[in-house]
Amino acid sequence: MSRLHYTLPVDVVRRFNPQITQSNLESSSSNPEEALIGHKDVDKISARIEGVEAKWNRSARPMRPVRIGSRDAPVYLSAKGAGFPVHAYLDEQNILPLDPNEGDFIERRTGRDTWTDITTREGQAWVADYRMGKLTIFRLPGHGSLPVLRNYRERFVRLSYRLGVGGEYGTAGQTTLTSQLAQGSTTTIGVDDASRLPPSGGVMLVDGAEYVDVASVDHSADEITIRARGVRATSDADRASGSTVHYCPMDVREAVAAKAAEELVRFDDWTDELVDGGRAVQAERKLDDWESEWTNTIAQYSDNYGYQ
Structure with a gap:
């Protein structure tokens, strides 16, 4: 890599x-x-x-593609909507398709401290709008009911995914x-x-x-x-x-x-050895320009923000 x-x-x-x-x-x-x-x-x-x-x-x-969350520190999403199916919204768009072979996973909360891995059940237990960063989770597979949903709508799913770049939307x-x-x-x-x-x-x-x-x-x-x-x-x-x-x-x-x-x-301090005489002073004079170039470009591409 x-x-x-x-x-x-x-x-x-x-x-x-x-x-x-x-x-x-x-x-x-x-x-x-x-x-x-x-x-x-x-x-x-x-x-x-x-x-x-x-x-x-x-x-x-x-x-570039970056990973959001991990097994040790997954991203938690709360359920939106009443009853099933429920929706959960990621903070980013243009998500790469979830692939367990790449380390991606999604787990649905089925109890106070119980989670069921549904990564391989795409199309049955859940679907995703990867462009918009929206998950729709169905009642299947089997655990949970509407009372459970009401009790456990906070932190309803946890996952790790990859933020993609490229193509029509990037x-x-x-x-x-x-x-x-x-x-x-x-x-x-x-x-x-x-x-x-x-x-x-x-x-x-x-x-x-x-x-x-x-x-x-x-x-x-x-x-x-x-x-x-x-x-x-x-x-x-x-x-x-x-x-x-x-x-x-x-x-x-x-x-x-x-x-x-x-x-x-x-x-x-090695840069003083790289440039000769007055060039070192000129480099120091460029610091504000370089910082402005950085901050201005950050502002230009900050509409979707970074990940935390």
Whole structure:
């Protein structure tokens, strides 16, 4: 699974020096002195990006699939309506279909401290409007009656689910390659679910490491056509079958990079070594601009809010 989703270390470092490329950040065993910064610093940037991506998911609309709730801390929903069927409403829209193989579950309360797992009873015990985030729970399977419903309408179901992105109802999307993408190849290649990607194409992040320019997306054939490799100063390389293909608006990637750059200046001292002389001062002067870019982009995509 890709470690990073929204932006890469090279995006962050280019905030300090726009001439830097991914190859500058990759030290080789034969010429390690040519590396701009070491692996430990790249890991430090990656860790900072991970933290900023988590902040984005909790502040605005997540731009990648994220899990809501868990077995240890499920989401509890109360019953709405009188009698059966009852309805329960999630805080988010565009939910991925509940799949027990992915760790999703839904349990209906059938007593004070009793829960019945109904995950595999979709269409019989419950149905979902995944687009709107609405659950309808029927009386089946068997436990409970109207008096029980009245007594236990609070916290009537508990569940864990995945918030999806992509397709008609999202501004971002993610799927996976179904075959290897060879280095240097610009071709039409299969993906697992092209409906999760926008039909117009755009710059997408493959394998959490390389930006590619996608000319078009064929939803019916589950294929994407790649126009250019290694764009945005990243490195073109072999990408294995199963690698993620992620799309989100470019201003989101830029905002995450800006926030990560800001935090690196505020909380780390290695940036003074990365930039020369007055450039370090210039980077400090950019902090307010980077923070404004972050907060303005958060506001733009906060209509559905993040998850708590």
